[in-house]
Amino acid sequence: MRRSAFIAALVLASAVFAGNSFADGLRVAVIDVNRILNESDAGQAAKKKMEARYEELKKSIEAKQEDARKLKDEIDKQKVMLGKEKLKEKEDALQAKVNELRQLTQEGEREMQSRQGELTREVLKSIEAKIDDVVKADRLDLVLEKSAGVIHFNESMDITARVLKMVNEDKTGGKEKKGNGGGK
Numbered sequence: 001m002r003r004s005a006f007i008a009a010l011v012l013a014s015a016v017f018a019g020n021s022f023a024d025g026l027r028v029a030v031i032d033v034n035r036i037l038n039e040s041d042a043g044q045a046a047k048k049k050m051e052a053r054y055e056e057l058k059k060s061i062e063a064k065q066e067d068a069r070k071l072k073d074e075i076d077k078q079k080v081m082l083g084k085e086k087l088k089e090k091e092d093a094l095q096a097k098v099n100e101l102r103q104l105t106q107e108g109e110r111e112m113q114s115r116q117g118e119l120t121r122e123v124l125k126s127i128e129a130k131i132d133d134v135v136k137a138d139r140l141d142l143v144l145e146k147s148a149g150v151i152h153f154n155e156s157m158d159i160t161a162r163v164l165k166m167v168n169e170d171k172t173g174g175k176e177k178k179g180n181g182g183g184k
Contacts, residue, residue: 027139030153032146032160036127037120040167046119053115057108064104068097123167130166134159 037043071094079087131143143159144150 026141028142028144028157029134029138029140029159030144030146030150030157031131031163032158033124033127034147035160036164036167037123040123040127040164042123042126042167042170046123049119050112050116054112057112061101061104061108064097064101068094068101071097126167126170127163130163130170131159133166134163 038047071090075082075087075090075094078090082090134140135143138159144153146153146158146160
């Protein structure tokens with residue numbers, strides 16, 4: 001009995017403190033952050049930076065692979081003519097190249113993950129600031145991320161295009177503005 005009275009009091013207190021939100025109706029919007037990341041000017045610029053660095057790393061790795069291939073071919077062709085010592089030397093050199101290639105590949109992967117995280121964070125800061133602007137302007141109570149399991153929503157609730165436009169108009173390139181966060 002006491003427990004149900006306590007729960008009823010809790011529910012009543014929640015309703016009192018929620019006040020206007022429930023009285024006016026819950027104002028909800030939906031946003032597709034991935035779409036903004038992919039389609040925004042800042043997102044496209046970040047993607048181009050990533051692709052450029054990827055190509056640099058790829059060329060470096062391919063050059064190392066070619067060196068290792070040449071050395072392996074050389075070993076295969078001269079295996080019979082080389083003495084045991086010389087053969088061991090060349091095989092050790094090949095193994096060193098393979099290890100260097102493996103290490104370069106792993107470092108490249110780590111660098112790309114790190115860069116992607118940094119560039120994405122910069123764009124997300126701009127997106128979050130613009131979402132805050134829309135939340136304040138429209139007095140929204142809740143914004144749901146479309147890819148986080150929203151199964152259905154009325155298209156009028158989607159603020160993605162609006163935020164995308166605001167992000168593209170933001171000339172800071174995803175860098176945080178000084179002052180009040182870049183409000184209207």
